Amino acid sequence: MKRRRDLLAALFLLPLFLYLLVFVLAPALDTLGISLQHRENFGPVQFAGLANYVRLTGNPLLPSIAAFTFLQLASAVAISQALALSLALVAAGLWRRLARNPRAALLLAIGGVAAVFLYPGFSPDFSANRFRMFLIDFALLAWLPMEERWRIAGSMAHWVDTLGAVREFAGFTFCVYLCGALALPRDVLEAARVDGGPAWRRLWTVTLPLLAPTILVATMLDLFRVVQVLDRPQITLSGSLGESGSTGLIYLIQVSFREGLFGYAAALLVASYVVAALAAALLGNSGVRWLRGAGWLGRANRMP
Protein backbone atom coordinates (compact mmCIF):
# COMPACT_ATOMS: atom_id res chain seq x y z
CA MET A 1 0.00 0.00 0.00
CA LYS A 2 2.79 2.38 1.01
CA ARG A 3 4.80 1.44 -2.05
CA ARG A 4 1.79 2.01 -4.31
CA ARG A 5 1.24 5.43 -2.76
CA ASP A 6 4.89 6.39 -3.34
CA LEU A 7 4.65 5.19 -6.94
CA LEU A 8 1.51 7.24 -7.53
CA ALA A 9 3.14 10.35 -6.07
CA ALA A 10 6.17 9.76 -8.30
CA LEU A 11 3.90 9.61 -11.34
CA PHE A 12 2.28 12.92 -10.40
CA LEU A 13 5.67 14.57 -9.82
CA LEU A 14 7.48 13.03 -12.78
CA PRO A 15 6.55 15.70 -15.41
CA LEU A 16 7.71 18.54 -13.15
CA PHE A 17 11.02 16.90 -12.32
CA LEU A 18 11.66 15.92 -15.96
CA TYR A 19 11.16 19.56 -16.89
CA LEU A 20 13.47 20.69 -14.09
CA LEU A 21 16.09 18.15 -15.11
CA VAL A 22 16.19 19.28 -18.75
CA PHE A 23 15.70 23.02 -18.39
CA VAL A 24 17.23 23.82 -14.99
CA LEU A 25 19.38 21.16 -13.37
CA ALA A 26 21.41 20.19 -16.46
CA PRO A 27 22.34 23.80 -17.42
CA ALA A 28 22.97 24.65 -13.74
CA LEU A 29 25.42 21.75 -13.38
CA ASP A 30 26.96 22.80 -16.68
CA THR A 31 27.47 26.32 -15.27
CA LEU A 32 29.10 24.78 -12.21
CA GLY A 33 31.45 22.84 -14.49
CA ILE A 34 32.28 25.97 -16.51
CA SER A 35 33.16 27.78 -13.28
CA LEU A 36 36.00 25.27 -12.82
CA GLN A 37 37.46 26.01 -16.25
CA HIS A 38 39.43 28.74 -17.97
CA ARG A 39 37.02 29.48 -20.76
CA GLU A 40 37.01 32.45 -23.07
CA ASN A 41 34.02 32.48 -25.40
CA PHE A 42 34.14 29.38 -27.59
CA GLY A 43 37.90 29.02 -27.21
CA PRO A 44 39.80 25.99 -25.84
CA VAL A 45 38.76 24.56 -22.48
CA GLN A 46 41.34 24.28 -19.73
CA PHE A 47 40.70 22.94 -16.23
CA ALA A 48 41.21 25.70 -13.65
CA GLY A 49 40.17 24.11 -10.37
CA LEU A 50 39.14 26.80 -7.90
CA ALA A 51 41.22 29.52 -9.58
CA ASN A 52 38.15 31.49 -10.69
CA TYR A 53 36.77 31.46 -7.14
CA VAL A 54 40.12 32.57 -5.70
CA ARG A 55 40.19 35.39 -8.23
CA LEU A 56 36.73 36.47 -7.07
CA THR A 57 37.95 37.06 -3.53
CA GLY A 58 40.53 39.53 -4.80
CA ASN A 59 38.10 41.60 -6.89
CA PRO A 60 37.88 45.09 -5.30
CA LEU A 61 34.65 45.93 -7.17
CA LEU A 62 32.53 43.18 -5.68
CA PRO A 63 31.63 44.82 -2.30
CA SER A 64 30.35 48.02 -3.95
CA ILE A 65 28.48 46.05 -6.62
CA ALA A 66 26.88 43.83 -3.96
CA ALA A 67 25.85 46.86 -1.91
CA PHE A 68 24.37 48.65 -4.92
CA THR A 69 22.49 45.52 -6.01
CA PHE A 70 21.07 45.04 -2.53
CA LEU A 71 20.02 48.69 -2.35
CA GLN A 72 18.24 48.50 -5.71
CA LEU A 73 16.59 45.20 -4.87
CA ALA A 74 15.40 46.26 -1.41
CA SER A 75 14.05 49.63 -2.53
CA ALA A 76 12.31 48.17 -5.60
CA VAL A 77 10.64 45.38 -3.62
CA ALA A 78 9.64 47.72 -0.78
CA ILE A 79 8.02 50.21 -3.17
CA SER A 80 6.26 47.49 -5.14
CA GLN A 81 4.96 45.84 -1.96
CA ALA A 82 3.77 49.07 -0.36
CA LEU A 83 1.98 50.17 -3.53
CA ALA A 84 0.32 46.82 -4.15
CA LEU A 85 -0.70 46.26 -0.52
CA SER A 86 -2.25 49.70 -0.07
CA LEU A 87 -4.15 49.47 -3.37
CA ALA A 88 -5.35 45.96 -2.52
CA LEU A 89 -6.63 47.01 0.92
CA VAL A 90 -8.55 49.91 -0.61
CA ALA A 91 -9.95 47.66 -3.35
CA ALA A 92 -10.95 44.98 -0.82
CA GLY A 93 -12.76 47.60 1.26
CA LEU A 94 -14.65 48.81 -1.82
CA TRP A 95 -15.46 45.22 -2.75
CA ARG A 96 -16.98 44.54 0.66
CA ARG A 97 -19.09 47.69 0.47
CA LEU A 98 -20.38 46.68 -2.91
CA ALA A 99 -21.03 43.11 -1.79
CA ARG A 100 -24.76 43.76 -1.59
CA ASN A 101 -24.71 44.46 -5.29
CA PRO A 102 -22.91 41.47 -6.83
CA ARG A 103 -23.17 42.74 -10.41
CA ALA A 104 -21.47 46.02 -9.54
CA ALA A 105 -18.81 44.17 -7.53
CA LEU A 106 -18.12 41.83 -10.43
CA LEU A 107 -17.83 44.72 -12.88
CA LEU A 108 -15.52 46.55 -10.48
CA ALA A 109 -13.34 43.48 -10.07
CA ILE A 110 -13.08 42.79 -13.79
CA GLY A 111 -12.47 46.46 -14.56
CA GLY A 112 -9.83 46.82 -11.86
CA VAL A 113 -7.88 43.71 -12.69
CA ALA A 114 -8.10 44.29 -16.44
CA ALA A 115 -6.89 47.88 -15.98
CA VAL A 116 -3.92 46.76 -13.92
CA PHE A 117 -2.98 44.01 -16.35
CA LEU A 118 -3.70 45.58 -19.68
CA TYR A 119 -2.44 49.09 -19.06
CA PRO A 120 0.81 49.15 -21.00
CA GLY A 121 2.10 52.31 -19.34
CA PHE A 122 5.23 53.92 -20.63
CA SER A 123 8.00 51.96 -22.19
CA PRO A 124 10.76 51.64 -19.55
CA ASP A 125 13.48 51.83 -22.20
CA PHE A 126 12.07 55.00 -23.67
CA SER A 127 11.36 56.67 -20.34
CA ALA A 128 14.83 55.97 -18.90
CA ASN A 129 16.60 57.38 -21.94
CA ARG A 130 14.31 60.39 -22.11
CA PHE A 131 14.81 61.06 -18.41
CA ARG A 132 18.57 60.87 -18.85
CA MET A 133 18.51 63.40 -21.68
CA PHE A 134 16.28 65.67 -19.58
CA LEU A 135 18.78 65.57 -16.69
CA ILE A 136 21.76 66.29 -18.92
CA ASP A 137 20.09 69.48 -20.13
CA PHE A 138 18.68 70.33 -16.69
CA ALA A 139 19.58 73.91 -15.71
CA LEU A 140 20.67 73.08 -12.14
CA LEU A 141 23.31 70.65 -13.42
CA ALA A 142 24.60 73.05 -16.07
CA TRP A 143 27.50 74.24 -13.89
CA LEU A 144 28.93 70.71 -13.67
CA PRO A 145 31.37 69.37 -16.27
CA MET A 146 29.67 67.39 -19.02
CA GLU A 147 31.28 64.13 -17.94
CA GLU A 148 29.86 64.51 -14.41
CA ARG A 149 26.42 65.41 -15.80
CA TRP A 150 26.42 62.22 -17.87
CA ARG A 151 27.34 60.17 -14.81
CA ILE A 152 24.63 61.68 -12.57
CA ALA A 153 22.00 61.48 -15.30
CA GLY A 154 22.88 57.85 -16.02
CA SER A 155 22.71 56.92 -12.36
CA MET A 156 19.33 58.63 -11.82
CA ALA A 157 17.92 57.11 -14.99
CA HIS A 158 19.10 53.75 -13.71
CA TRP A 159 16.72 54.08 -10.77
CA VAL A 160 13.87 55.24 -12.98
CA ASP A 161 14.41 52.25 -15.20
CA THR A 162 14.41 49.77 -12.32
CA LEU A 163 11.27 51.32 -10.86
CA GLY A 164 9.65 51.22 -14.30
CA ALA A 165 10.31 47.49 -14.39
CA VAL A 166 8.92 47.11 -10.88
CA ARG A 167 5.71 48.82 -11.96
CA GLU A 168 5.12 45.92 -14.31
CA PHE A 169 5.07 43.55 -11.34
CA ALA A 170 2.90 45.67 -9.07
CA GLY A 171 -0.25 44.43 -10.86
CA PHE A 172 0.60 40.84 -10.13
CA THR A 173 1.42 41.56 -6.48
CA PHE A 174 -1.79 43.58 -6.22
CA CYS A 175 -3.81 40.52 -7.26
CA VAL A 176 -2.02 38.33 -4.70
CA TYR A 177 -2.80 40.85 -1.95
CA LEU A 178 -6.37 41.31 -3.13
CA CYS A 179 -6.94 37.55 -2.82
CA GLY A 180 -5.46 37.58 0.67
CA ALA A 181 -7.39 40.68 1.79
CA LEU A 182 -10.71 39.33 0.53
CA ALA A 183 -10.13 36.02 2.31
CA LEU A 184 -9.70 37.70 5.71
CA PRO A 185 -12.38 36.66 8.24
CA ARG A 186 -15.06 39.33 8.21
CA ASP A 187 -16.18 38.69 11.79
CA VAL A 188 -12.71 39.50 13.13
CA LEU A 189 -12.49 42.72 11.10
CA GLU A 190 -16.01 43.70 12.18
CA ALA A 191 -15.22 42.97 15.85
CA ALA A 192 -12.11 45.16 15.63
CA ARG A 193 -14.18 47.96 14.10
CA VAL A 194 -16.82 47.71 16.83
CA ASP A 195 -14.10 47.79 19.52
CA GLY A 196 -13.06 51.17 18.16
CA GLY A 197 -9.61 52.69 18.00
CA PRO A 198 -7.93 54.53 15.14
CA ALA A 199 -7.85 52.92 11.71
CA TRP A 200 -4.05 52.70 11.61
CA ARG A 201 -4.08 50.69 14.85
CA ARG A 202 -6.65 48.25 13.46
CA LEU A 203 -4.49 47.95 10.37
CA TRP A 204 -1.33 47.29 12.38
CA THR A 205 -2.77 44.97 15.01
CA VAL A 206 -5.48 43.08 13.10
CA THR A 207 -5.29 43.34 9.32
CA LEU A 208 -1.53 43.06 8.80
CA PRO A 209 -1.02 40.16 11.25
CA LEU A 210 -3.82 38.27 9.51
CA LEU A 211 -2.22 39.06 6.17
CA ALA A 212 1.29 38.12 7.35
CA PRO A 213 1.45 34.76 5.50
CA THR A 214 0.32 36.45 2.29
CA ILE A 215 2.91 39.19 2.79
CA LEU A 216 5.59 36.52 3.14
CA VAL A 217 4.61 34.78 -0.10
CA ALA A 218 4.19 38.03 -2.05
CA THR A 219 7.57 39.35 -0.88
CA MET A 220 9.31 36.12 -1.81
CA LEU A 221 7.81 36.10 -5.30
CA ASP A 222 8.54 39.81 -5.79
CA LEU A 223 12.18 39.33 -4.81
CA PHE A 224 12.53 36.55 -7.34
CA ARG A 225 10.95 38.59 -10.12
CA VAL A 226 12.84 41.82 -9.39
CA VAL A 227 16.20 40.00 -9.37
CA GLN A 228 15.53 39.05 -12.99
CA VAL A 229 15.24 42.65 -14.22
CA LEU A 230 18.21 44.29 -12.53
CA ASP A 231 20.14 44.10 -15.80
CA ARG A 232 17.75 46.33 -17.73
CA PRO A 233 19.78 49.49 -17.24
CA GLN A 234 22.61 47.82 -19.14
CA ILE A 235 20.33 47.42 -22.10
CA THR A 236 18.97 50.94 -22.04
CA LEU A 237 21.84 52.97 -20.63
CA SER A 238 24.89 51.05 -21.73
CA GLY A 239 28.11 52.92 -21.32
CA SER A 240 26.98 55.79 -19.13
CA LEU A 241 26.78 54.05 -15.76
CA GLY A 242 30.37 53.23 -14.98
CA GLU A 243 31.51 50.48 -12.66
CA SER A 244 30.27 52.15 -9.48
CA GLY A 245 26.69 52.14 -10.77
CA SER A 246 26.68 48.47 -11.63
CA THR A 247 24.30 45.85 -10.34
CA GLY A 248 25.53 42.28 -10.11
CA LEU A 249 23.81 41.37 -13.36
CA ILE A 250 25.23 44.28 -15.29
CA TYR A 251 28.72 43.34 -14.13
CA LEU A 252 28.02 39.75 -15.10
CA ILE A 253 27.03 40.73 -18.64
CA GLN A 254 30.18 42.86 -18.85
CA VAL A 255 32.41 39.97 -17.78
CA SER A 256 30.75 37.26 -19.86
CA PHE A 257 29.29 38.65 -23.07
CA ARG A 258 31.64 41.63 -23.52
CA GLU A 259 34.95 40.30 -22.22
CA GLY A 260 34.17 36.66 -22.97
CA LEU A 261 35.42 35.36 -19.57
CA PHE A 262 32.77 32.69 -19.15
CA GLY A 263 34.66 30.64 -16.56
CA TYR A 264 35.02 33.65 -14.28
CA ALA A 265 31.41 34.73 -14.92
CA ALA A 266 30.16 31.24 -14.04
CA ALA A 267 32.16 31.31 -10.78
CA LEU A 268 30.63 34.68 -9.97
CA LEU A 269 27.14 33.30 -10.63
CA VAL A 270 27.61 30.14 -8.60
CA ALA A 271 29.12 32.02 -5.64
CA SER A 272 26.46 34.73 -5.62
CA TYR A 273 23.63 32.19 -5.96
CA VAL A 274 24.94 30.11 -3.06
CA VAL A 275 25.37 33.20 -0.86
CA ALA A 276 21.93 34.56 -1.81
CA ALA A 277 20.20 31.19 -1.31
CA LEU A 278 21.79 30.70 2.12
CA ALA A 279 20.88 34.25 3.17
CA ALA A 280 17.32 33.80 1.89
CA ALA A 281 16.94 30.48 3.72
CA LEU A 282 18.25 31.91 7.00
CA LEU A 283 16.29 35.16 6.78
CA GLY A 284 13.17 33.38 5.56
CA ASN A 285 13.32 30.93 8.42
CA SER A 286 13.80 33.69 10.99
CA GLY A 287 11.04 35.72 9.32
CA VAL A 288 8.55 32.90 9.52
CA ARG A 289 9.45 32.25 13.16
CA TRP A 290 9.06 35.94 13.93
CA LEU A 291 5.68 36.12 12.23
CA ARG A 292 4.45 33.02 14.03
CA GLY A 293 6.03 33.80 17.36
CA ALA A 294 6.92 37.05 19.01
CA GLY A 295 6.28 39.49 16.15
CA TRP A 296 2.94 40.69 14.87
CA LEU A 297 1.18 37.79 16.44
CA GLY A 298 2.77 38.32 19.85
CA ARG A 299 1.10 39.75 22.95
CA ALA A 300 2.52 43.23 22.57
CA ASN A 301 0.65 43.79 19.34
CA ARG A 302 -2.68 42.29 20.27
CA MET A 303 -5.76 44.47 20.48
CA PRO A 304 -6.50 45.72 24.01
Added chain:
Amino acid sequence: MNGGPPAWLPAALPAVALAWIYATLVVVGMLALSTLAGHALARMPFRWHGPLFWSALVLLLMPDHVLLPALHLSSAPGGTLEGQFAWRIAGSHHMRLHLALGVFLLRQCFRRAPAEYESAAQLEGAGPWQGFFRAALPLATPVIALLALFVSRAVFDAVHELPALSGALHESALARGGMIDFLALARDWRNSEVAGILVGTAPLPLVFLFGLRRWSRGGVSGGIRA
Protein backbone atom coordinates in the same frame (compact mmCIF):
# COMPACT_ATOMS: atom_id res chain seq x y z
CA MET B 1 -5.92 37.23 -60.29
CA ASN B 2 -4.54 33.79 -60.95
CA GLY B 3 -6.73 31.99 -58.41
CA GLY B 4 -3.80 30.74 -56.29
CA PRO B 5 -3.20 31.48 -52.61
CA PRO B 6 -2.34 35.09 -51.73
CA ALA B 7 1.36 35.87 -51.86
CA TRP B 8 1.59 36.66 -48.15
CA LEU B 9 0.14 33.32 -47.04
CA PRO B 10 3.30 31.11 -47.26
CA ALA B 11 5.21 33.55 -45.06
CA ALA B 12 2.40 34.01 -42.56
CA LEU B 13 1.48 30.36 -42.00
CA PRO B 14 4.73 29.22 -40.29
CA ALA B 15 4.52 32.27 -38.06
CA VAL B 16 0.91 31.45 -37.09
CA ALA B 17 1.82 27.83 -36.35
CA LEU B 18 4.93 28.77 -34.39
CA ALA B 19 3.16 31.33 -32.22
CA TRP B 20 0.22 29.01 -31.63
CA ILE B 21 2.41 26.02 -30.68
CA TYR B 22 4.55 28.13 -28.37
CA ALA B 23 1.61 29.75 -26.59
CA THR B 24 -0.20 26.43 -26.16
CA LEU B 25 2.89 24.63 -24.92
CA VAL B 26 3.67 27.25 -22.30
CA VAL B 27 0.13 27.83 -21.00
CA VAL B 28 -1.09 24.21 -21.05
CA GLY B 29 2.27 22.81 -19.97
CA MET B 30 2.59 25.16 -17.03
CA LEU B 31 -0.94 24.47 -15.82
CA ALA B 32 -0.58 20.69 -16.20
CA LEU B 33 2.80 20.46 -14.45
CA SER B 34 1.83 22.68 -11.54
CA THR B 35 -1.57 21.02 -11.01
CA LEU B 36 -0.14 17.51 -10.88
CA ALA B 37 2.79 18.51 -8.66
CA GLY B 38 0.63 20.69 -6.39
CA HIS B 39 -1.80 17.81 -5.83
CA ALA B 40 0.95 15.31 -5.08
CA LEU B 41 2.71 17.65 -2.66
CA ALA B 42 -0.52 18.54 -0.86
CA ARG B 43 -2.43 15.29 -0.67
CA MET B 44 0.07 12.43 -0.87
CA PRO B 45 2.23 11.83 2.21
CA PHE B 46 4.97 9.94 0.38
CA ARG B 47 8.60 9.34 1.35
CA TRP B 48 11.03 12.23 0.65
CA HIS B 49 8.11 14.63 0.52
CA GLY B 50 9.91 17.53 2.25
CA PRO B 51 13.26 17.28 0.41
CA LEU B 52 11.54 16.94 -2.96
CA PHE B 53 9.35 19.99 -2.34
CA TRP B 54 12.28 22.15 -1.25
CA SER B 55 14.57 20.95 -4.05
CA ALA B 56 11.84 21.74 -6.59
CA LEU B 57 11.41 25.19 -5.06
CA VAL B 58 15.17 25.89 -5.10
CA LEU B 59 15.40 24.90 -8.77
CA LEU B 60 12.27 26.82 -9.74
CA LEU B 61 13.44 29.98 -8.01
CA MET B 62 16.93 29.90 -9.50
CA PRO B 63 17.50 33.12 -11.47
CA ASP B 64 17.73 32.69 -15.24
CA HIS B 65 21.16 34.23 -15.33
CA VAL B 66 22.70 31.26 -13.52
CA LEU B 67 21.86 29.16 -16.55
CA LEU B 68 22.95 31.69 -19.15
CA PRO B 69 26.68 30.78 -19.57
CA ALA B 70 25.84 27.10 -20.01
CA LEU B 71 23.03 27.79 -22.47
CA HIS B 72 25.11 30.25 -24.45
CA LEU B 73 28.19 28.03 -24.68
CA SER B 74 26.06 25.03 -25.65
CA SER B 75 24.90 26.89 -28.79
CA ALA B 76 27.04 26.68 -31.92
CA PRO B 77 30.33 28.67 -31.88
CA GLY B 78 29.66 32.09 -33.29
CA GLY B 79 25.95 31.38 -33.30
CA THR B 80 23.33 33.96 -32.47
CA LEU B 81 20.48 33.71 -30.03
CA GLU B 82 18.06 31.81 -32.23
CA GLY B 83 16.93 28.27 -32.78
CA GLN B 84 17.63 25.68 -30.09
CA PHE B 85 19.19 28.23 -27.78
CA ALA B 86 16.11 30.44 -27.94
CA TRP B 87 13.79 27.49 -27.28
CA ARG B 88 15.79 26.53 -24.20
CA ILE B 89 15.82 30.10 -22.93
CA ALA B 90 12.09 30.44 -23.60
CA GLY B 91 11.29 27.10 -21.98
CA SER B 92 13.41 27.93 -19.00
CA HIS B 93 12.28 31.51 -18.54
CA HIS B 94 8.58 31.76 -19.29
CA MET B 95 7.52 28.45 -17.83
CA ARG B 96 9.75 28.46 -14.77
CA LEU B 97 8.80 31.95 -13.73
CA HIS B 98 5.19 30.87 -13.36
CA LEU B 99 5.74 27.26 -12.35
CA ALA B 100 7.13 28.35 -8.98
CA LEU B 101 3.98 30.35 -8.34
CA GLY B 102 1.75 27.63 -9.78
CA VAL B 103 3.16 24.76 -7.73
CA PHE B 104 3.06 26.83 -4.57
CA LEU B 105 -0.49 28.17 -5.04
CA LEU B 106 -1.98 24.84 -6.07
CA ARG B 107 -0.26 23.03 -3.21
CA GLN B 108 -1.83 25.51 -0.79
CA CYS B 109 -5.17 25.28 -2.56
CA PHE B 110 -5.31 21.46 -2.43
CA ARG B 111 -4.22 21.52 1.20
CA ARG B 112 -7.10 23.79 2.14
CA ALA B 113 -9.77 22.24 -0.09
CA PRO B 114 -11.92 19.57 1.63
CA ALA B 115 -10.55 16.07 1.03
CA GLU B 116 -13.94 14.43 1.59
CA TYR B 117 -14.98 14.64 -2.07
CA GLU B 118 -11.93 12.73 -3.20
CA SER B 119 -12.29 10.14 -0.43
CA ALA B 120 -15.97 9.70 -1.31
CA ALA B 121 -15.12 9.25 -4.98
CA GLN B 122 -12.57 6.56 -4.11
CA LEU B 123 -15.08 4.83 -1.83
CA GLU B 124 -17.46 4.77 -4.79
CA GLY B 125 -14.80 2.90 -6.74
CA ALA B 126 -12.98 5.69 -8.56
CA GLY B 127 -9.24 5.23 -9.09
CA PRO B 128 -6.70 7.84 -7.99
CA TRP B 129 -6.64 9.52 -11.41
CA GLN B 130 -10.44 9.64 -11.61
CA GLY B 131 -10.57 10.99 -8.09
CA PHE B 132 -8.08 13.67 -9.06
CA PHE B 133 -9.83 14.70 -12.28
CA ARG B 134 -13.43 14.42 -11.08
CA ALA B 135 -13.24 15.46 -7.41
CA ALA B 136 -10.06 17.43 -6.68
CA LEU B 137 -9.52 19.38 -9.90
CA PRO B 138 -12.91 21.15 -10.02
CA LEU B 139 -12.23 22.63 -6.57
CA ALA B 140 -9.04 24.23 -7.85
CA THR B 141 -10.48 25.89 -10.97
CA PRO B 142 -10.43 29.46 -9.57
CA VAL B 143 -6.70 29.13 -8.87
CA ILE B 144 -6.05 27.50 -12.23
CA ALA B 145 -7.97 30.35 -13.88
CA LEU B 146 -5.86 32.89 -12.00
CA LEU B 147 -2.67 31.19 -13.16
CA ALA B 148 -3.94 31.00 -16.74
CA LEU B 149 -4.56 34.72 -16.52
CA PHE B 150 -0.99 35.50 -15.43
CA VAL B 151 0.68 33.15 -17.89
CA SER B 152 -1.38 34.17 -20.92
CA ARG B 153 -0.55 37.80 -20.29
CA ALA B 154 3.16 37.08 -19.77
CA VAL B 155 3.38 35.04 -22.99
CA PHE B 156 1.55 37.74 -24.93
CA ASP B 157 4.05 40.28 -23.57
CA ALA B 158 6.89 38.11 -24.85
CA VAL B 159 5.58 38.09 -28.41
CA HIS B 160 8.61 40.06 -29.55
CA GLU B 161 10.83 37.09 -28.70
CA LEU B 162 8.97 34.65 -30.93
CA PRO B 163 10.87 35.31 -34.19
CA ALA B 164 13.97 33.90 -32.49
CA LEU B 165 12.35 30.51 -32.09
CA SER B 166 12.33 29.77 -35.78
CA GLY B 167 15.23 29.79 -38.19
CA ALA B 168 12.80 30.63 -40.97
CA LEU B 169 11.78 33.96 -39.56
CA HIS B 170 14.80 35.63 -38.19
CA GLU B 171 17.45 36.11 -40.88
CA SER B 172 17.62 39.86 -40.95
CA ALA B 173 15.94 40.43 -37.60
CA LEU B 174 18.61 38.62 -35.61
CA ALA B 175 21.63 39.47 -37.66
CA ARG B 176 21.94 42.79 -35.88
CA GLY B 177 24.02 41.96 -32.84
CA GLY B 178 22.17 38.77 -32.05
CA MET B 179 19.28 40.62 -30.46
CA ILE B 180 15.85 39.04 -30.44
CA ASP B 181 13.81 41.75 -32.07
CA PHE B 182 10.22 41.57 -33.17
CA LEU B 183 10.28 45.21 -34.20
CA ALA B 184 13.09 44.48 -36.65
CA LEU B 185 10.66 42.34 -38.60
CA ALA B 186 8.24 45.25 -38.71
CA ARG B 187 10.99 47.66 -39.75
CA ASP B 188 11.85 45.35 -42.64
CA TRP B 189 8.22 45.45 -43.81
CA ARG B 190 7.83 41.72 -43.22
CA ASN B 191 4.23 42.37 -42.37
CA SER B 192 2.92 38.90 -43.13
CA GLU B 193 5.23 37.37 -40.50
CA VAL B 194 4.35 39.99 -37.90
CA ALA B 195 0.65 39.47 -38.63
CA GLY B 196 1.11 35.69 -38.49
CA ILE B 197 2.65 35.86 -35.03
CA LEU B 198 -0.13 38.10 -33.77
CA VAL B 199 -2.81 35.82 -35.24
CA GLY B 200 -1.11 32.79 -33.68
CA THR B 201 -1.23 34.34 -30.24
CA ALA B 202 -4.91 35.28 -30.60
CA PRO B 203 -6.05 32.46 -28.24
CA LEU B 204 -4.10 34.10 -25.42
CA PRO B 205 -6.50 37.04 -24.90
CA LEU B 206 -9.33 34.48 -24.89
CA VAL B 207 -7.57 32.49 -22.16
CA PHE B 208 -7.04 35.77 -20.33
CA LEU B 209 -10.73 36.73 -20.51
CA PHE B 210 -11.87 33.23 -19.58
CA GLY B 211 -9.47 33.20 -16.63
CA LEU B 212 -10.66 36.61 -15.50
CA ARG B 213 -14.31 35.54 -15.62
CA ARG B 214 -13.76 32.19 -13.91
CA TRP B 215 -11.50 33.66 -11.26
CA SER B 216 -13.81 36.56 -10.38
CA ARG B 217 -16.80 34.18 -10.22
CA GLY B 218 -14.91 31.63 -8.20
CA GLY B 219 -14.33 34.21 -5.52
CA VAL B 220 -11.18 34.11 -3.51
CA SER B 221 -10.73 30.47 -2.62
CA GLY B 222 -7.21 30.73 -4.01
CA GLY B 223 -5.66 30.21 -0.62
CA ILE B 224 -2.68 32.46 -1.32
CA ARG B 225 -1.15 31.80 2.06
CA ALA B 226 2.07 30.34 3.36
